Amino acid sequence: MTAVHRRSLLAGAALPLFAIGTGRARAAAFSLKLVNNSPVTHPQTVRQQEAAARIKAATNGAVEITVFPNNQLGSDTDMLSQLRSGAIDMFTLSGLILSTLVPAASINGIGFAFKDYDTVWKAMDGKLGTYVRSEIDKRGLIAMDKMWDNGFRQITSSTHPIRQPTDLKGFKIRVPVSPLWTSMFQALGASPISINFSEVYSALQTKIAEGQENPLSLIEIAKLYEVQKYVSMTSHMWDGFWMLANRRSYAGLPADARAIVARELNASALQERADIAALNGSVAADLKAKGLIFVEVDKPAFRQALKSAGFYAEWKQKYGDQAWGILEGEVGVLS
Numbered sequence: 001m002t003a004v005h006r007r008s009l010l011a012g013a014a015l016p017l018f019a020i021g022t023g024r025a026r027a028a029a030f031s032l033k034l035v036n037n038s039p040v041t042h043p044q045t046v047r048q049q050e051a052a053a054r055i056k057a058a059t060n061g062a063v064e065i066t067v068f069p070n071n072q073l074g075s076d077t078d079m080l081s082q083l084r085s086g087a088i089d090m091f092t093l094s095g096l097i098l099s100t101l102v103p104a105a106s107i108n109g110i111g112f113a114f115k116d117y118d119t120v121w122k123a124m125d126g127k128l129g130t131y132v133r134s135e136i137d138k139r140g141l142i143a144m145d146k147m148w149d150n151g152f153r154q155i156t157s158s159t160h161p162i163r164q165p166t167d168l169k170g171f172k173i174r175v176p177v178s179p180l181w182t183s184m185f186q187a188l189g190a191s192p193i194s195i196n197f198s199e200v201y202s203a204l205q206t207k208i209a210e211g212q213e214n215p216l217s218l219i220e221i222a223k224l225y226e227v228q229k230y231v232s233m234t235s236h237m238w239d240g241f242w243m244l245a246n247r248r249s250y251a252g253l254p255a256d257a258r259a260i261v262a263r264e265l266n267a268s269a270l271q272e273r274a275d276i277a278a279l280n281g282s283v284a285a286d287l288k289a290k291g292l293i294f295v296e297v298d299k300p301a302f303r304q305a306l307k308s309a310g311f312y313a314e315w316k317q318k319y320g321d322q323a324w325g326i327l328e329g330e331v332g333v334l335s
Helices: 043-058 076-085 103-109 117-124 127-138 179-187 197-205 216-221 247-251 255-289 299-308 311-319 321-331
Strands: 030-035 063-068 090-094 141-143 148-152 154-157 172-175 191-194 211-214 230-232 238-246 293-295
Touching: 030 076, 043 063, 043 255, 063 255, 076 090, 076 238, 103 117, 103 127, 103 179, 103 238, 103 311, 103 321, 117 127, 117 238, 117 321, 127 141, 127 238, 127 321, 141 247, 148 216, 148 255, 154 216, 172 179, 172 197, 179 191, 179 299, 179 311, 197 211, 211 216, 216 255, 238 247, 238 255, 255 293, 299 311, 311 321
Parallel strands: 030 063, 030 090, 172 191, 172 211, 230 293
Antiparallel strands: 090 238, 141 238, 148 238, 154 211, 154 230
16 A cells, blocks of 8 residues: 555545554554653653554554654643644643643642552542543543553752741742642742743743752653752652543544554553652652752641642632542542
8 A cells, every 4th residue: 555644544544554463564654743741761752652663563564653752842832732733643741731721630630639659540540530531532632541650749949948838938939831730839828930841940040930849750850950959758749641642633543553552552651650660769869869958848737738728629619529529539538
């Protein structure tokens, strides 16, 4: 079969395009762009590139996915717009940033909701994840079954250690472009500044922000320890990435190709989860060796501060009783 560009086949690919595992390799009939906001060396990028290679092999070369990491094609908000228009085909995006389009997608980021990874994966591979995927579907995007891990987030600072909620009063902290992050840190008395991740290092270096919050693995990979002094082990929220696809692009693949793409991307998501777990086991020692000072915090005091500020009650109202009920069914009563 003569190789053609993906766009010319979107409307008519009901029949299988290839015989899986038979015949000789051919030029790609479907060329897809997969983008993310993670550094090239981050496990997310590495595992996506591996999935792309397996998909190409399993489809006998018919489906070729090119990975563009580290915001190469724009900011998170830019790339979400490109995904919706079809300019890009797939995008791994934090649910907290996706919430600008799908409000329910940020629910996994409710402050101090998840106590450990067992609770996270039970919820996100179960009822809570199913609910969020159904909400994503209503906005015209496809979400794969398995989320990718970004980790529990910790607060870093260049000025002073953060131990109690009062230490955040007036603290200029960089947060992603997401209402939930802004709301949470305002409730804790901080002064959050929304900045895309690609600009975080320079914002910290030039003191536009005093601090930021991210998982330890990303603090190391992005070398934020070079411009920060303290890391407070708040584990204040868990954040993960949804593997999203443009509905028209994804539906344009033959059914057997869609099955392969979903299978391999979900498999790589599970591998990436294991990678992050392994990194979490070693990265603290590495960051200490690089000069970061680790600070233990009073987690119950932060959770009580959020409750007293009306944070949980506000977000329960925003998400609605159904979504909040599913969340509390997994993590216990918050509000």
